[in-house]
Amino acid sequence: MSAAGLYLKRNILILDEPTSVLTPDEADEVLSTLKKLTQAGQVTIVTITHKFREVNAFCDTVTILRRGKLVDTRPTTELDNDLMAEMMVGRRDTRGTVERETMMPGKVVLKLEGLSVADHVGQLAVDALDLDVRAGEIVGVAGVSGNGQREMVETLAGQRDAEAGRMLVHGEVYTAKRAEMIRHKIAYLPEEPLRNACVAEMSVAENMALRSFDQAPASPDGVRLKRSPMRETARKLIDAYRVTTPGPDAPIKALSGGNVQRAVLARELSSDGDLLIVANPCFGLDFAAVAEIRARIVQTRNRGAAVLLVSEDLDEILQLSDRIVVMFDGKLALQTDGKTADVGPIGRAMAGH
Known part of the structure; x- marks a missing residue:
C-alpha cells in the first residue's frame, strides 16, 4: 500500500503498523526510504505504531493518544521510551516492567519430534520440526x-492434525x-x-x-x-x-x-x-x-x-x-x-x- 500511494503521487500517506509483517532489515529499508522522501519534501507521512525503536529512529514528531484523547505532541528528541510509556498508560507505576527470575530450565515439558503439518490447501507448512520447551x-x-x-x-x-512426527508432553505421546x-x-x-x-x-x-x-x-x-x-x-x-x-x-x-x-x-x-x-x-x-x-x-x-x-x-x-x-x-x-x-x-x- 505504501508503494501504491507513492506511485499515485499522493502528498500524504497514513500508515497503520506498516512493518508488522516485515523482518527488521526490511522494516529499516522501507522506513529509511520513506524518511528520505519526507526530508526531500515529497511527501508527509503519518504512521501509527507501537514500536518505540522505529519511532526513535524514523519519526520527527510524536503524538500520543490515550483512550481516544490527545495527551501530547512533541519532537522525538524531547522524549525517551520511559516517558512515552508513562504518557501512554497515564501513570508510571502501571508500566508492567517484566522481570524474569534467574533460574535454570528444568525437565523437558513439551517435545516435538519430526513434526510435519499441512496447511489448508494441503501444502506442507511445518516440515519435520524438532523443538523442546x-x-x-x-x-x-x-x-x-x-x-x-x-x-x-x-x-x-x-x-489441526499432523501429517507426520509426534508431540510429547511430560514424555507421553500427546x-x-x-x-x-x-x-x-x-x-x-x-x-x-x-x-x-x-x-x-x-x-x-x-x-x-x-x-x-x-x-x-x-x-x-x-x-x-x-x-x-x-x-x-x-x-x-x-x-x-x-x-x-x-x-x-x-x-x-x-x-x-x-x-x-x-x-x-x-x-x-x-x-x-x-x-x-x-x-x-x-x-x-x-x-x-x-x-x-x-x-x-x-x-x-x-x-x-x-x-x-x-x-x-x-x-x-x-x-x-x-x-x-x-x-x-x-x-x-x-x-x-x-x-x-x-x-x-x-x-x-x-x-x-
Missing part, C-alpha cells in the same frame, strides 16, 4: 507470518485431546481469542468455565451445572486479572480486546498449568494491556511452567524469551540464547538468509 523457560518462536507458526500452534491445540490437556495441565492463549477461544454469545462467567464446566465446583457430579459457584469463580478471576466488565453475566463479546484477552488468560492460568502455549498475545492491544499480559506470561514462567511463545512481534520475543528460535518455510532457521540474541542474525533468518 523446558520447565521454567520461555521459548520464543519468531518469524514472518506464513512460515508454519499458525499450523504448528493449531496442531498443539488440537485444531494428541491434543481435551482430556490430555487437562491431565497435563496445558493452557492455551490463541491469537484473536474472541474468535478462537470464546463463545461470543455466552457470558464472561460461562466462557471462564469452559475448561472446568464438568468439574467441581461448577458441576459437583460432572453432569449438573450449578451457575452460582460458576459466577463466584468468575468474580474472583475478574478481580484477580482486573477484567473490566459490567459483571460475570455480561456477554464476553461486549468486552474490549484487552479484557477478552485477560478473561481468557484468567481461565487458562487459573489451574497453575505446567505448559502455556501463547500465540501473538498482544496484537492490537493498548499499551497497558500489553504490559499486563506480558507480565502474566513471565509470572507463569517464574513459577516453573514451560512457555511456548509464538509472536510476529520481534520486540516482544526479545523482551520475554529465554531462548529464541526462528521459523522459516516450516523449519527452524536459527536458535539462540535470549540474553545474547542479536537482531541482525534473527532478521536474516526470518528472511531466509
Whole structure:
C-alpha cells in the first residue's frame, strides 16, 4: 500500500503498523526510504505504531493518544521510551516492567519430534520440526507470518492434525485431546481469542468455565451445572486479572480486546498449568494491556511452567524469551540464547538468509 500511494503521487500517506509483517532489515529499508522522501519534501507521512525503536529512529514528531484523547505532541528528541510509556498508560507505576527470575530450565515439558503439518490447501507448512520447551523457560518462536507458526500452534491445540512426527508432553505421546490437556495441565492463549477461544454469545462467567464446566465446583457430579459457584469463580478471576466488565453475566463479546484477552488468560492460568502455549498475545492491544499480559506470561514462567511463545512481534520475543528460535518455510532457521540474541542474525533468518 505504501508503494501504491507513492506511485499515485499522493502528498500524504497514513500508515497503520506498516512493518508488522516485515523482518527488521526490511522494516529499516522501507522506513529509511520513506524518511528520505519526507526530508526531500515529497511527501508527509503519518504512521501509527507501537514500536518505540522505529519511532526513535524514523519519526520527527510524536503524538500520543490515550483512550481516544490527545495527551501530547512533541519532537522525538524531547522524549525517551520511559516517558512515552508513562504518557501512554497515564501513570508510571502501571508500566508492567517484566522481570524474569534467574533460574535454570528444568525437565523437558513439551517435545516435538519430526513434526510435519499441512496447511489448508494441503501444502506442507511445518516440515519435520524438532523443538523442546523446558520447565521454567520461555521459548520464543519468531518469524514472518506464513512460515508454519499458525499450523504448528493449531496442531498443539488440537485444531489441526499432523501429517507426520509426534508431540510429547511430560514424555507421553500427546494428541491434543481435551482430556490430555487437562491431565497435563496445558493452557492455551490463541491469537484473536474472541474468535478462537470464546463463545461470543455466552457470558464472561460461562466462557471462564469452559475448561472446568464438568468439574467441581461448577458441576459437583460432572453432569449438573450449578451457575452460582460458576459466577463466584468468575468474580474472583475478574478481580484477580482486573477484567473490566459490567459483571460475570455480561456477554464476553461486549468486552474490549484487552479484557477478552485477560478473561481468557484468567481461565487458562487459573489451574497453575505446567505448559502455556501463547500465540501473538498482544496484537492490537493498548499499551497497558500489553504490559499486563506480558507480565502474566513471565509470572507463569517464574513459577516453573514451560512457555511456548509464538509472536510476529520481534520486540516482544526479545523482551520475554529465554531462548529464541526462528521459523522459516516450516523449519527452524536459527536458535539462540535470549540474553545474547542479536537482531541482525534473527532478521536474516526470518528472511531466509
